Amino acid sequence: YRGFANFDVKIDPRDGRALFFEVNPRIGRNNWYMSAAGANPMPVMVADLLDASPLEKRTASTEILYSMVPDRLLLSYIRDGALAARVKRLIRAGRRVDPLLNPAEKNLRRNLTVRLQKLNHFRKFARYYPEATDRSF
Numbered sequence: 001y002r003g004f005a006n007f008d009v010k011i012d013p014r015d016g017r018a019l020f021f022e023v024n025p026r027i028g029r030n031n032w033y034m035s036a037a038g039a040n041p042m043p044v045m046v047a048d049l050l051d052a053s054p055l056e057k058r059t060a061s062t063e064i065l066y067s068m069v070p071d072r073l074l075l076s077y078i079r080d081g082a083l084a085a086r087v088k089r090l091i092r093a094g095r096r097v098d099p100l101l102n103p104a105e106k107n108l109r110r111n112l113t114v115r116l117q118k119l120n121h122f123r124k125f126a127r128y129y130p131e132a133t134d135r136s137f
Contacts (some may be wrong), residue, residue, distance in 0.1 A: 032099040033066040065090040066097045069121045077125075077132045 010019050034041050037060035047055045067074050071091055078084040090096055100114050 032097055033064065034060055036062070036064045036066065036095075036097040038062045062095070063090065064095045064097050068098055068100060069125075070118050071096070073121055073125060077129075079132050079134065 011017070012019055031041055039058045039060035044055050044058070047053050065087055075084060075087060078087060100117075105111060
């Protein structure tokens with residue numbers, strides 16, 4: 001599949017047939033940033049794979065902030081003032097996307113687990129990346 005799939009192909013030495021193993025479209029949670037920016041890849045994939053009909057080209061054009069760490073932690077590592085201002089503007093505008101935080105999710109246990117994982121980011125960053133550097137942006 002054009003650019004979306006990851007698969008292994010083995011050639012059967014007995015007859016030269018190509019055999020596909022582990023066909024996996026690899027969309028996962030990263031489809032969120034494309035959808036949030038205005039170009040959901042799933043309709044394209046379905047149209048191509050199931051209907052064999054190409055769709056019109058669509059370009060993601062909405063600026064979003066895609067981050068899985070808490071905003072306060074993210075901002076504490078940004079040393080460039082202009083970039084920090086841009087990130088804050090996107091947060092204030094509601095254009096911050098985190099695929100783990102889904103407002104439609106009603107499972108209390110899952111929501112609690114995700115929130116605790118978010119808090120754990122502070123501990124992990126303090127341990128493995130204790131201060132912002134010129135490489136942390």
